[in-house]
Amino acid sequence: MSGPLWDELAELALSRARAAGAEYADIRLLDTTTRTIDGEDRRLSHIRETTDRGFGVRVLHRGAWGFAASSILSLEEIPRVADLAVEIAKGSASLAITKVQLAPEPVHHNRVVTPCRLDPFAVPLEEQTSLLMATMEVIQRHPGVVRSHASLWAQRDRKLFVSTEGTHLEFTLLAMHGDCTATAVHGGRFASRSFSTPHLRMGYELIRDTDFAREAMRIAEQAVEKVRAPVVEAGRYDLVLDPEHLSLTMHESCGHPSELDRALGYEANYAGTSFLTPEKRGTYRYGSPSVNLVADNTEPETLAATGYDDDGVRCQKWDIVREGLFVGYCTNREVASRINEEQSRGSNRADSWGTVPMVRIANIGLEPGTSTLDELLADVKRGIYIEGHGSYSIDQRRYNFQFGGDAFWLIENGRRTHMLRDVIYHGITPEFWGRCDGVADRRHRRRYGFITCGKGQPGQSGWMTHAASHARFRRVDVIAGDVKADE
Amino acid sequence: MTSSITALWPKLTSRQEFEFLADLVMSHSTGDHTCMSLRDVHGGTTRFANNQVIQNVNQRRGTLSITVAFGRQHGTASTTDLTAGAVRETLKQAECIARLSPDDPEYLPPLGPQTYLSLATSRPETSAAGPARRLDYAREAIGQCKMENLDAAGTVSSSVARVGLAADTGLRAYEERTEARFSLTVQAGDATGWSAAAHRSIDRLHVQERTLAAIIKAKRGADEPQELPPGRYTVILEPPAVAGLLSWMIWMLDAKSFYKGTSPFSGTLNTRILDRRLSLFNQPTHADLLGNGFTSEGLPVIESGWIEAGVLTQLLHDRYTAQEHQIDPVPTLESPYLSGERPIGTRVDDLIRTTQRGILVTNFWYIRPVNPSDLTLTGMTRDGTFLIENGEITSAVRNFRFHESPLRAFTHVDAYTTPAEAVTSETGKALVPAMRIHDFNFSSATRF
Secondary structure: OOOHHHHHHHHHHHHHHHHOOOOEEEEEEEEEEEEEEEEEOOEEEEEEEEEEEEEEEEEEEOOEEEEEEEOOOOOOHHHHHHHHHHHHHHHHHOOOOOOOOOOOOOOOEEEEEOOOOOOOOOOOHHHHHHHHHHHHHHHHHOOOEEEEEEEEEEEEEEEEEEEOOOOEEEEEEEEEEEEEEEEEEEOOEEEEEEEEOOOEOOOOHHHHOOOHHHHHHHHHHHHHHHHHOOEOOOEEEEEEEOHHHHHHHHHHHHHHHHEHHHHOOOOOOOOOOOOOOHHHOOOOEOOOOOOOEEEEOOOOOOOOOOOEOOOOOEOOEEEEEEOOEEOOOEOOHHHHHHHOOOOOOOOEEOOOOOOOOEEOOOOEEEOOOOEOHHHHHHOOOEEEEEEOOOOEEEOOOOOEEEEOOOEEEEEEOOEEEEEEEOEEEEEEHHHHHHOEEEEEOHHHOEEEEEEEEEEOOOOEEEEEEEEEOOEEEEEEEEEEOOOHHHO | OOHHHHHHOOOOOOHHHHHHHHHHHHHHOOOOEEEEEEEEEEEEEEEEEOOEEEEEEEEEEEEEEEEEEEOOEEEEEEEOOOOHHHHHHHHHHHHHHHHHOOOOOOOOOOOOOOOOOOOOOOOHHHHHOOHHHHHHHHHHHHHHHHHOOOEEEEEEEEEEEEEEEEEOOOOEEEEEEEEEEEEEEEEEOOEEEEEEEEEOOHHHOOHHHHHHHHHHHHHHOOOOOEOOOOEEEEEEEOHHHHHHHHHHHHHOOEHHHHHHOOOOOOOOOOOEOOOOOEEEEEOOOOOOOOOOOEOOOOOEOOOEEEEEOOEEOOOEOOHHHHHHOOOOOOOOOOOEEEEEOOOOEOOHHHHHHOOOEEEEEEEEEEEEEEEOOOOEEEEEEEEEEEEEEOOEEEEEEOOEEEEEOHHHHOOOEEEEEOOEEEEOOOOOEEEEOOEEEEEEEEEEEOOO
């Protein structure tokens, strides 16, 4: 769709904004196609394809922002929206104290395309629906399982970004995901166990290369074992966390506090602020020396590796935590200059044409260590091995967190023994990461993506991937996840 | 900003244009059944932090969604392009998906013609409001905070939406809906105070009073907060905190899960689940709630009882499950109204005055389920947590994490006020009382 017509529309918008006095303007035109297939209990409840087309014009006038957007892509609509963006910016300027100064960025001309072997929108729908029906059938055939869920999701974004500085970027991006869940009942309670492929910028090969039948059988068996497992006994345990579980722990306790706009108070009314305030950069001990958290928006197939962000800044790789020390933020062109950084880190993203970009968490990952998983487990006398995502909650400055998981096994004398249920651990972020004393090596590294990271008003969904190998944490507080156990 | 900005307003889809689109879709469809929904919305948000505007946005988005069925095979396609050519393409796509879909044993044809409540869902002052009005409110909130040497962060938003539904069965529904919202966090050093409002009318946001309320909270918390140990406390939950717990109860009322034994309410229908003085109703006609005339499926929104004298009397049914269990009409729950017999008063102060020792909770944040079997939830207190001693607030306290089920907490109710507006960042709008609850479980505390 980003042919000559889109260029014509972009040029019209930017020239109109310039003529109205904008010192900077950019336009994003998007054509997003999303296919969602949802199944529950041996039926497909929704098969839906959405086309979401529109454009957003962002302008700076006297150091203040204005933004307007529309789903009507026409030569008549463009001037209306561009003029409206400038009028809004003039209003913002009347309530501005600090003028926005964009960190410098070279002009870029480029085209970014997600490589893929199989276009998910070209794979026959029958193949996709059959896969989900077969997956649910495997799950529901297992004795003790009462419910099943299975879904596939694919999205293609065609985007054009053009700015008054001369940057011109075209994108054709893909993302893919599949998952399934089994729910078992026993003794008046129920428990679920899930399998999820990572969300990755890949084609349908991600699904073809996954053995859904095997995973469905495994989660069905484990759901039944989980619902019958003994409830955890509260106390202090050593924890060994798998990469999927760690992706959420990192996201909440490292990703969000490293967003500079939060640290500067931009999110004070909703998502919150950050305990990682600017004066702590370079001096604050975030974790143990085993903890190296690196932002890498250049790793192929990961969600934030889009070549350039929505400021038109090239994607980069940088340190957030180095040997336990907090050293870096996720930034955009607006906030980078507030901490005297010479260039943005390229983490400015909007979730559609109709929303304004803001700082989002990068692809932050835990750097591999030198152990094997067996070595991490071998040195645990009494601990818990946790896989997958469960309950999660964290305070608005990202200090006090509480996490569950999808599956738990008791570790005794270096061996995983039987499953537990209702395991919840909690702590204070820097103390928790200070208890990390081992990370498994690169062979254990896995990637998991997020597409529903909530932030902003109106709310937007951020996309990023977090990679990790298994990691061990010593003497963490564990409680049972039901109210009866507290009484 | 001048009034000429209104010349830049888009023209949203009128009823006649909606009828034209509906006729276009129905006349071209080859499906056994066809259903179409439209949502055309224009609105914006002015966002501020550190006492200045940081984001100021406006958006117009029209979305048309078409579902086609051949027998029990169905498929859905949607588009934001409302031109005739794109609408026909979308219809073809929905037909194509439907033909390739397996039979859905739970598929039901669209509803036939319905009779809807005529609700005042739209207010002209809101549809006419734009960036200038939103900026005025932001200026008001920021100005009050600056006078007190405090920092303001918040939003003002307003929107107007035209919503329509049509089906080959003769179903037709069309409504204009407006909504305005205001929320504010006031920062006094480490302490914060918060207030929020939502209403059909932008004139009813009460920005001045709500700003003052947030300022008072922030200033009260500005002294060094006490660190109290985790444990069971008597708490006074202000309406937004009550709404936070209640919302999770409502979201878990799904009838299908109930019948399959995967609901925290399994086995509790027509039994007492809350304090016997409490009742929950759907009140779409209440002027301070955001009731609509119809649901996204075209079901008429109706007044209904859900929990009466503490007894659970109703579940949230999808149309198929409702038919299976002979539920007709299907009750909806978009406008929650929780009330109790013989309230202690109308204000939170009425509860504080009669409390020997307890914790006052302004709001909860990041509430998530911990154990779906018994609806154990966790979350943090936020934006004003105080110690009450001998009927007075004596100090701020550090924020707590709770670990508690509303099914347990709402049976430990000592006293409550009359229902008041509750709007939070994580829930919709409800009318609920402030409550005093004993033995509420705080499992840990944080650093501020």
